[in-house]
Amino acid sequence: MVNAVLFGSFIIMLILNVPIAVALGLSAALTLLYAGVPLSIIAINIYSGQAKFLLLAIPFFVLAGNIMAKAGISDRLIEFADACVGHKKGGIAIVSVIVACFFGALSGSGPATVAALGSILVPAMVDKDGFKPNFATTLLAAASSIAIVIPPSIAFIVYSSITGAAVGDLFMAGIIPGILMGVALVVLIKMECKSAHIEAHRAKSSWGARGKSFVKAFWAFLMPVIILGGIYGGIFTPTEAAAVSAVYGLIVGLFIYREVKPSNLWSIFVDSVTTSGSVMIIIGCASLFSYVCTTQGIAASAQGLLGAMPNKYVFLLVINIIFLIAGCFVDANSAMYIFIPIMFPVAQAMGIDLVHFGVIATVNLAIGQVTPPVGVNLFVASGLRIPGRPNVSVTEMVRPALKCCAVLIIALLLITYIPALSIGILGK
Template sequence: MIAEGSILLLGSFFGLLFLGAPIGVALGVAGIVVIGIEGLGVMALPTNVWTGIAKYPLLALPMFVLAGMVFERSGVAQRLVDFASALVGPRRGGLAIVAVLVCMVLGGISGSGAADAAAVSAVMLPAMLRQGYPRPYVASLVASAGSTAVLIPPSIPFIVYSVLVPGVSVPALFIGGLIPGLLAGISLLLPAIWLARRGDFGLPAPGEKRIPLWQAFKGAVWGLAAPVVILGGLRTGAFTPTEAAVVAVFYGLFVGFFVYRSLRLIDVYALLRDSAEISAVVLIIVALATIFAHAGSTLGAFDALANSLIGLTRDPTVMLLIITVIVLIAGMLIDAISIFLVFLPVLLPIAATFGWDLTWFGIILTMNVAIGAFTPPMAVNLMVTCRVANCSMESTVPWVIWFVAAMTGAMLLVTFVPEIALFLPRLTGAL
């Protein structure tokens, strides 16, 4: 009976995905069908849904989404580009370096890879085209650099992971993701510069106007200070992650209205509407996933799948590589939050069997998902940047493969040297 119910649950889920159903619908419908047929308690569904989303850390999610939108629409991205350009100076591949650096700083504000990639590609594209960068190269570079946003705190996937995994704190994930996020961004600089040199493009035109470094710094200082305010407040205990999200929103509104004066009262409605739409979609998926999780855990489907994987090997290195391949492929198809909701019930028993640290495990899973976000054929970040750059995803393959290889190398380094992710949380007492 358990085996039949498990097959029905997983078969319904993957069948709905194959038919083109959204991930949330597939999770919810598959769970409801199995709960009804197997008699697992339909009347308990409202309670399960409520308990799935009525969690304090999830309050931070809509606020960080709103904070990211406030900063992106207040002109912070352009000022960060100006400062990074003045800092890097006129050199071949300079704007490629600028794009990566700006993505990393914006990632410390928004926590969303797709939003980060969209904002930076829109700002960087005209200048990069003037210096001869191919459109597919720009799309590939910014899509890959934008994926660092889910690693550099604040990270929306980290918040969801902490909700799904008992005993893992948001501050530990935020602090632990800092070095891997920086490492991932730095790894992209090597192929970015090498490709620019090999292709003989990316050299500034003679006499191209540059903003003086001090002037550019004064314009960007408010944006540069945002990650410091968020992380500093968390580290000192001045506020919780949820309160940090609220502080980030009001800080961004202050900068937009009174410092840069790029926001108007009429813009607030659009900001609230768009952020509410994104947050609602995420929370609906989380709510529907609790139905799927209830059905799967009651039937024993997740334990059975975990035991099947453990039966393949007792070597932790081989198991890590198997999980890496599975999550990387999944990351090409669906977003990070959906991957956590679908795969964590299966992967957590495996992590417990091998005694892996769950904070480190969450960070390497997120790194895998970040790579999948710009790996064709269904890369979310790459779709966004290709639309902005007006190029096909197929044309990016010769370029993006180098960035995939570079960040994969960084991810494997963190995978096999866990202290890279755990050093700062232990040093700061977050673990």
Template sequence: MAKVLILLFFATLALGIPVAFTMGIAGMAAILVDGALNPLIIPQRMYGGIDSFPLMAVPFFILASELMTACGLTTALLRFANDLVGHIRGGLGHVNVLVSMLFAGISGSALADAAGPSAIVMRMMRRAGYEANYAGALSAATATIGPIIPPSILMVVYAIADSRVTVAGLFLAGILPGLLLGLSLAAANHFVSVRHDYRGRTHRASASEILSSGIAAGPAILMPAIILGGILAGVFTPTEAGAVATAYALVLGLGRRTLSMSALYRVLVRAAVTTSSVLIIVAMASIFGWLLTYAQIPQTLAGAISGLTQEPLAVLFLLAGFALVCGLFIDTLPALIILTPVLSPIAAQFGIDPLQFAMMLVLNLTIGMITPPVGPVLFVIATVGRLRLEGLSRAVLPLLAAELIVLLLVILMPAVSTVVPRFFGFAN
């Protein structure tokens, strides 16, 4: 059964069939070949995969992100970032990084960032004389900060798949790696800017201008603080935090009179479509992941790794390499749902900290979003910027190297993932 499941999955994936349906087709075929399983287990597992109270946070965070974007706060974030760092060498590149870090606290999604603020800054960079492929590559790379800095949709899904961690713990674990990711991309942008003589704007913003733009962007910056603050204070759960964020964004849009009824309707439609695509992937991946466990793939893989090494760090490197290869060919969300129940027990068996492993896996698969041949963020940027994927893939390599350095730090230094959660009492 395991051979049919895996071979058919990759065969249908190679044919270009959407990943949600490849998992369903492979799962159905494996059940029929096995003969011992009732096909009715498919709808049962699909329903069980999405019948989760914590998963309700996903549509709330998606809707909150859409509402904040519709309120026009992206422009305010851009102005604030430009006032802060636009004057230094490679200024617009640093603006790109900073805006993505700020927007990550609103969207929690790389694709939302790539299609929104990153795409806007990319066009600004091209008008300012930056090489088109580099502007696109930096925009793609900075978009990957979205799933790392809380709130993160991927971390909500991970916490559902691995009972050893909580959503709040994962949110806190993502803060330091997210900041390191931003700093590494800013450093890479600096070196590229020195090499190509990309200068910042001639006018340096005054303190009053920075204060003014900061106040305008304040409502957007405040949202992640409300989410994390409420969770840490015990006022509400992560799911309730999503609802609070949605209510906050709605009140903000109506109060500022930037959200009309027609705009609200479009926001609801976009959020419903995005949520539906996420939930069907979660449902199908639940079947696929359960079948992998039923076929004892985790035990087989753990046995193979045990035969190679008993050293936890070496095991973590092996798991990271395996996840990195999977991220090249499978979209991030289904890969996360499939790999978590398979690899997490192996990490636990070798005594690897659950938060460290979670951050390694999430960061690993997020990096896969800018690596060909799948690289969904690259495809979004290539489409929006009308760029050739080949040139974009070459330009992203130095930025990819910067992100891999952060991944290496997460693997080598558990404290990168655990120090913040431990400070707030969310780690062992």
């Protein structure tokens, strides 16, 4: 009956469009009330779920991403990528994938990447490349999902806080899988170009033009290098790296690119606090939900079922299916707190590397950002305000979203069953 109360109330609230954090927290509270557990445990668990030094990295990375978004980084990244591949068939679409990967390395957020790049790249894909608006919009949403796989990633920080896996290792392990996801989308672009008879829109840039555009974008490229180099060089912890990235973003925005003005700082801080607050509320409520699953025996029952899998290959296939389905309904951070505490002990018992398992989970949840009906990137993309153009509805994006998900799932299977694609870079 406890299972019915917990999951029944949670599903009902999702159907009623209750915010995911409220649905998680309230369903857990109702279950505790039904089980006769003192409700004081609610505050204790919500606080303990958030009171981790590692999670301090989240607001700093969010702040750094917002600063770099306002610093004119997107224009410089687009200019560089266009100089390199803009002359190819579907060049602007390829540029969109490349820039989304780079911008994701600055923001760590899929929705933020969509919002920052959409109004520039979607019209260019339609006008210059000749893609249909629904495909162009969906492609950007799919490319932006790579932001939570390419380091620095908030999803990896959350996974580390649950399992104890090293954040630096997770960041490094996410590089090749993120690139592989981008390559999968580029393959899809080439297929679309062939079927729609799309041609190149301009001539090839000179090496001089490419060099100039690289110099303009240099400071953006340097930020991930500082973060990963600092962590792996033992110069600072992941949380300290996040603080360094925020200070670095301020220096670049205020004094190098000079796109950020002192008058802009208040709105940047407010946006960062709002985003960080929403993430931390989700983490707190999801921690409570996970606590209920553990104390009421739900987690143990689920672990028993998963542990009964004949081998780790079948287990990984089932895990992928579970995460892909979950990604259709809940966000990445919530899914991490609901499923990872149940799954990772079984994964360890089966000899699956903890870092590799974290990459698999994160790639699954990245795909979830573009899976209907609750793909958050799709909703952000459908809300883009592009002057002189009607918005593309989520319904119109379903068909191209399925194409994007298909190629990304192929990349997911490669990442799942070829561990070297993720942990090979760590020498494992």
